[in-house]
Structures are given as structure tokens and as C-alpha cells.
Amino acid sequence: MSNEKSRLDELPALGRRSFLAMSGAAVVVAAGASGAVAGGGSHRPSPWRPGPPRRGGAAAQRAATAFLQSATDAYPTINTGPRLAQSYADELGLFSTAFVYDNALAIGALLADCGRGTLATAKxxxxxxxYAQEHDPVHDDGRLRQGYNVGPYTFYDGNPQPNGFVQPDGTANIGWQFGFLGTAVGDMAWPGLALLQLYGATRERRYLDAAVRIGEWITTNAWSTRPLGGFSFGVDGADNPVPNGSTEHNIDCVAFFTMLQHVTRDKAWGKAAAHARAFVERMWSRADGWFWTGTNDGTEINRDPVPLDPATWSWLALRDRRYAGALDWAGRALATTDVSTAPTSQLPDGEKVSGVTFSTASLTSTAQYNGITVHPQGVWLEGTAQLATSLADRGGRADRARSEALLAQVRHAQDALGTGQHLGGVEVDGGVVAASSLIDSGFGFGYFQVQHVGATAWFLFASTRTNPMRWGGLR
Incomplete structure (x- = not known):
């Protein structure tokens, strides 16, 4: 155990939602934890092979859907029943980690696609x-962990993880080796949204019941009575409350509780949605046209850096014209163009990709991950697809053209980047990489040029012009 803890302490902070990797004294977060990233210690991936022939819109959508299905079936001999999709290609070094946020997005994207077999995969x-909710090895209160293991691997310290998603004793295989043991409000709300959308598509009661349990966990464990209100972050891996409050997560709660009220007709969920929305509205900076990131203590607003997610998701969840300008701010202030000739770019020679980055801090960062210096003009492709999705949903005079232009950039990245990567040791294609070059979020974690379920799902939302945060938004 001491050797494991030492190894974890050496790993860089690299995750989607940075607080959640708290496990005792070790802090590990989720987006790239080893020198196994493509390119090793070099800033440019090597060797590079040409991507597949340039795909059109329909072909790109089919390829993206096939990638999500491959991620779901990455370990076919060991996962024969309920399972989760591996979040990132093997090259990232997180092995078979399956984050619940990514899986929630995958469910929504598969429902939006409406292709052959997609409903079955979503189910x-x-x-x-x-299953994860009902078979946690410690708790029986409706929670989900940040991530799970879905296939065998040997950890960096030589400790084997031999099982699939379901352990021999029937419990869900929680991601203890990386410390993905915590439960965050946002990482609960997104699965809640996905389960409700799945209930809408199938009318199978177990999905609604699971979503209600998620809602009950959030309102029981994270309802904040501090001055800024809203919902706090959740609990860490040791089940200790985390007082931070995230604008992004409260937006998730607005969408989730609004949908729960619509489906169940229970007014209590409407009150929860209003509680979350009041926090979000306190984070709005009318003078700047953006949402602040949240609070560290429930009392003071955290004003730096300013991230993209609250801008895109606020439109999808609230659809309130008072805050619609946040999309325009994001399109201007967070715009980036990654060109292969830049010293810290990881693009293959001759390539160029445009879009947006994660936050205001990403544009000036000089951080390093795994010995690689971040690229300030790297494109966060998940966020670029989020912006394309939001603009298409807003539907203003120029929004359709702007959305299509961003979507074309993501489609180009799907063609040109991430070739030769693997899921469960099998080469895959069709996924969208998390970023065009290594970027720093500004919150202590980075995104790599590795195929990613979350980025691919957002590409499908943009491609199908659907909204995963609204009831009926996937039809």
C-alpha cells in the first residue's frame, strides 16, 4: 500500500473533474497519468501514420458511433453483461478506466444517433x-463513483487488476488504484440525465428508479446552506464532504432536476432545480458576459480562471436569452488555432485545427505533463463540439454556419488525429481525440491527443443537432 501511495503521489494531476481523485493523502485526477501517452517524452507523436480517407458527415457520424460501441465492448470475453465503456484509448495510460460522465454522454449520443444497434448499446x-449503483462494495445510498475499472491490467507498481467491470464477489469494480473513488454532483447529474433519457426511449422503470436515487443522493448530501447556496461538490474517496461549489455542476443539476420534475411530476425536484439555478445566476457576470467558475468555500466567488463549460451548458440547460451572450464570449475569448509549425504543437506536419480551449488560463499556460510542455493554442475538441452543439441549439441568424464550421474542424480532427490507437489492445478508429495538442485546463489537469468517449459523444450531439440536457432533446 505504501508503494502504491508513493506511485500515485508521483503522478501529475490530470483529470476531468479535479477534486475527485482525493483518496487519503494521494491526489490523482483523470486525464492522463503516465508516460504511455502517444509520443512518450517528445512533444510530437511518433510514429505518425496517415488517417483514413476524409469522411463526409454521415460517414463521420457512423465512425463515431462505432467507436462508442467499440469502447463499450473493449473486453468482450470478460464483460458479458452490464458494463461501462473505457473512456480513453489505451495510449493515455489510464488502462480500462471508465468515467461515469463519459458513459452518460455515450448513452445520450447513442440515443441521438438512432443507428443500427445504438439503442441496445445505450441500454x-x-x-x-x-449495476454500479446497486452493487457498490461499500455504500448502498444511490451514489456512483467517479470511475470504474472495466478490464484487466497491471498497474505501474506491478500490482495486477485482473477483473472486468463485475468483481468475482458481484460488486462493481471501483477505480481504487487511480483513486477515482469520490462522488461529485456533476458526475451524478449527468448519469441521471442519461438514465432519464433512456427511460424516455424504453419506458423501462429501472432507469427512472436509478435516476431518482441519484437525485436523492445529491439533495441529501450536497445541498448547500452557505451564502452562495446551490449544491456543493460532493464527497471525496473517504466520504468527506467537499465544500467547493461548481457553476458547471449546478448547471447540470438545473437540467437534471428540471427533467426529474417533468418525468415524475414531483414538485420537490422543481425546488431543487431552483436552488441550483439561484447559484448559477449568482455566478453570472453581466459586465463580462461570462459565468464565474464557482466557489471554493460556499462564500466567496472564485473568479479565475474562467472556463468554457458554464457558457455552453448554461445555454443547453437554461435556454435563457439573458445568458445567451456567454456563447459569443466563448467563441471569441477562447478561440484557438493549432498549427503544426508551432514549437509546442503535437499536430502532424502540415496540419491545422481551429476551435476553442478549456479556459482563459489555457491560453497562457506553460505547464508540463509527463515531461511535455502544453500548447497554449491547442484546441479542446470536446469543448469545440460543445460550442457547436450549443450554437446549433440556439439557432440564431449566424449560429448554424458557426456551428457547422466548428463541426467541420472536429470532423477533420477525427480523420487526422489519433490513428493507430487502441482500446483493450485492439486498434480502433473513429473516435475524436480530447485535444489537438496537449493543453492545460488551468485547474490542475490536462487533455491529451488521445481518442476519448466524451469528445466523441459531444461530436455526435453536434452532428445530430441534439440537446442532451433537455427532455426530448435527443429526438
Whole structure:
């Protein structure tokens, strides 16, 4: 155990939602934890192979859907029942980690695609979330962990993890080796949204019941009575409350509780949605046209850096014209163009990708991850697809053209980047990499040029012009 803790302490902070990797004194977060990233210690991936022939819109959508299905079925001999999709290609070094946020997005994207077999795959993932909720090795209160293991691997310290998603004793295989043991409000609300959308598509009661349990966990464990209100972050891996409050997570709660009220007709969920929305509105900076990131203590607003997610998700969840300008701010202030000739770019020679980055801090960062210096003009492709999705949903005079232009950039990245990567040791294609070059979020973690379920799902939302945060938004 001491050797494991030492190894974890050496790993860089690299995750989607940075607080959640708290596990005792070790802090590890989720987006790239080893020198196994493509390119090793070099800033440019090597060797590079040409991507597949340039795909059109329909072909790109089919390829993205196939990637999500491959991620779901990455370990076919060991996961034969309910399961979750591996979040990142093997090259990232997180092995078989499956984050619930990514899986929630995958469910919504598969429902939005409406292709052959996509509903069946969405149900497999939904059943995986329900199984994880009902078979936690410690708790029986409706929570989901940040991430799970879905396939065998040997950890960096030589300690084997031999099982699939379901352990021999029937419990869900929680991601203890990386410390992905905590439970965050946002990482609960997104699975709640996905399960409700799956209930809408199937009318199978187990998905609704699981979503209600998620809602009850959030309102019981994270309802903040501090001055800024809203919902706090959640609990760490040792089940200690984390007082931070995230604008992004409260936006998730507005969407989730609004949908729960619509489906159940229970007014209590409407009150929870209003509680979350009041926090979000306190984070709005009318003078700047953006949402602040949140609070560290429930009392003072954290004003730096300013991230993209609250801008895009606020539109999808609230659809309130008072805050619609946040999309325009994001499109201007966070715009980036990654060109292969830049010293810290990881793009193959001759390539160029445009879009947006994660936050205001990403544009000036000089951080390093795994010995690689971040690229300030790297494109966060998940966020670029989020902005394309939001603009298409807003539907203003120029929004359709702007959305299509961003979508074309993501489609180009799907063609040109991430070739030769693997899921469960099998080469895959069609996924969208998390970032065009290594970027720093500004919150202590980075995104790599590795195929990613979350980025691919947002690409599908943009491609299908659907909204995963609204009831009926996937039809």
C-alpha cells in the first residue's frame, strides 16, 4: 500500500473533474497519468501514420458511433453483461478506466444517433450504471463513483487488476488504484440525465428508479446552506464532504432536476432545480458576459480562471436569452488555432485545427505533463463540439454556419488525429481525440491527443443537432 501511495503521489494531476481523485493523502485526477501517452517524452507523436480517407458527415457520424460501441465492448470475453465503456484509448495510460460522465454522454449520443444497434448499446451502458449503483462494495445510498475499472491490467507498481467491470464477489469494480473513488454532483447529474433519457426511449422503470436515487443522493448530501447556496461538490474517496461549489455542476443539476420534475411530476425536484439555478445566476457576470467558475468555500466567488463549460451548458440547460451572450464570449475569448509549425504543437506536419480551449488560463499556460510542455493554442475538441452543439441549439441568424464550421474542424480532427490507437489492445478508429495538442485546463489537469468517449459523444450531439440536457432533446 505504501508503494502504491508513493506511485500515485508521483503522478501529475490530470483529470476531468479535479477534486475527485482525493483518496487519503494521494491526489490523482483523470486525464492522463503516465508516460504511455502517444509520443512518450517528445512533444510530437511518433510514429505518425496517415488517417483514413476524409469522411463526409454521415460517414463521420457512423465512425463515431462505432467507436462508442467499440469502447463499450473493449473486453468482450470478460464483460458479458452490464458494463461501462473505457473512456480513453489505451495510449493515455489510464488502462480500462471508465468515467461515469463519459458513459452518460455515450448513452445520450447513442440515443441521438438512432443507428443500427445504438439503442441496445445505450441500454447496456445504462444497465452498467444501474449495476454500479446497486452493487457498490461499500455504500448502498444511490451514489456512483467517479470511475470504474472495466478490464484487466497491471498497474505501474506491478500490482495486477485482473477483473472486468463485475468483481468475482458481484460488486462493481471501483477505480481504487487511480483513486477515482469520490462522488461529485456533476458526475451524478449527468448519469441521471442519461438514465432519464433512456427511460424516455424504453419506458423501462429501472432507469427512472436509478435516476431518482441519484437525485436523492445529491439533495441529501450536497445541498448547500452557505451564502452562495446551490449544491456543493460532493464527497471525496473517504466520504468527506467537499465544500467547493461548481457553476458547471449546478448547471447540470438545473437540467437534471428540471427533467426529474417533468418525468415524475414531483414538485420537490422543481425546488431543487431552483436552488441550483439561484447559484448559477449568482455566478453570472453581466459586465463580462461570462459565468464565474464557482466557489471554493460556499462564500466567496472564485473568479479565475474562467472556463468554457458554464457558457455552453448554461445555454443547453437554461435556454435563457439573458445568458445567451456567454456563447459569443466563448467563441471569441477562447478561440484557438493549432498549427503544426508551432514549437509546442503535437499536430502532424502540415496540419491545422481551429476551435476553442478549456479556459482563459489555457491560453497562457506553460505547464508540463509527463515531461511535455502544453500548447497554449491547442484546441479542446470536446469543448469545440460543445460550442457547436450549443450554437446549433440556439439557432440564431449566424449560429448554424458557426456551428457547422466548428463541426467541420472536429470532423477533420477525427480523420487526422489519433490513428493507430487502441482500446483493450485492439486498434480502433473513429473516435475524436480530447485535444489537438496537449493543453492545460488551468485547474490542475490536462487533455491529451488521445481518442476519448466524451469528445466523441459531444461530436455526435453536434452532428445530430441534439440537446442532451433537455427532455426530448435527443429526438
Amino acid at each position: 447496456v451502458l445504462g444497465d452498467g450504471l444501474v
